[in-house]
Amino acid sequence: MTHARTVLGPDEIARALTRIAHEILEANHGADDLVLLGIPTRGVHLAERLATRLTAITGEDFTARTGALDITMHRDDLRARPTRASHPTRIPATGVDDKVVVLVDDVLYSGRTIRAALDALSDLGRPRAVRLAVLVDRGHRELPIRADSVGKNLPSARSEHVSILLDEVDGRDAVTIEGGVA
């Protein structure tokens, strides 16, 4: 095991999230109809952090427009992996119909998680549009999916391991990369 290299520190993560918050508002021409849904577990915390920023920027209460979307039951690898635990889904009281739903996740990799999230979302209603914001895009897509906002593009080898550490879960904020072919 090689030493884990830190790619983003706490300040860089904070700045990236602030920029993503502004990008979301810019692309949407304001705050109207925006709903944030984080994908468990770390995507939920990132969505909450974005909500805090959006509230500060717009003066509107984004905590009531922020929720969680569990994708466990929609995964395409349930059979091949040991039984996965699920997570709660929390949908804001406004629902998702005719809203602009911003999916928030920590890492975009194969794209399969987002595929599952789109399926899960379609069972909950019909958003007017769905956007995707991720903290890190590490490449290696296996499906035609791309993010609208990216905190950091991180070209990586498949053999490398990218870790997102968040204060709420891990006690500190960092993005690290380790391993790879020697």
Next chain:
Amino acid sequence: MKHLLTAAMPREEAVALLDLAEDMHQIQEREVKKLPALRGRTVVNLFFEDSTRTRSSFEIAGKWLSADVINVSGKGSSASKGESLRDTGLTIAAMGVDGVVVRSGASGAPALLADWIGRPVVNAGDGTHEHPTQALLDAFALRRRIHGEASRGKALDGVRVAIVGDIAHSRVARSNALLLPALGAEVTLVGPPSLLPPAASDGTRLGVRAETSLDAVIAEQPDALMLLRVQLERQAGKVTPSPAEYITGWSLTDERLARLPGTRIMHPGPMNRGLELSSRAADSDASTVLEQVTAGVSVRMAVLYALLASDQGGSR
């Protein structure tokens, strides 16, 4: 977890199943009640005993998870032509079925079936032995009544539950006497002496405390009172109290209900109103009867998911 044959399980496993059921429970509020987790799986409900609610509950649970569910009832099937349980099980397994939910009047039948057919088996009630999904749904409904939306991760520590009625013949009582204490609850069995199971050398019955006086237990103000159905069909030839004696001693009458201001009233159904409990008790705000039915679907979704979603077996 390979099968669900008993409600005896470690606390962590029980809490994890209840948490999974809590996530499944959210589907009740949705317009599209369908999750794709068991797409392509086939589940057979093999019911050798009459049951409407348990069978429909398993059927709905399987269908909401996108499994194909087939109901095979004992009556009119080859079992009534003399086929053995083993041959029936092997025949169903040979059709490529992924899991079997079995109810039988014979205690131990699901365990035998599990040995024979080599795929996941869920015990949906066997004789006077166990009914594990009923105990899980009772725990789920009670946990929700106590903790509400904050139920995830919690157990039933210190919750005092009295189970009242024909304990000796009740698979519901046995499964609850195994599961609820594992979750930290204090269980007391209450019933006529002739309907209590034999006492162990330490005085406990089914591993928990037993009392004969319902009024004495009511004086202790339990957190939940679970009334069992008086099962006339399992009492053939037994010395049992008459209905009048039963009502006098062990029915939750209006008068007893008035002495239990903070106690949740539970019943696994089907209810005999006027016998196990009064109509007022059954319909009171304290009654969890319909919540238990709703919980049944969520708990059975969790069990089917835990047993059938992965080819690699459970992680716990």
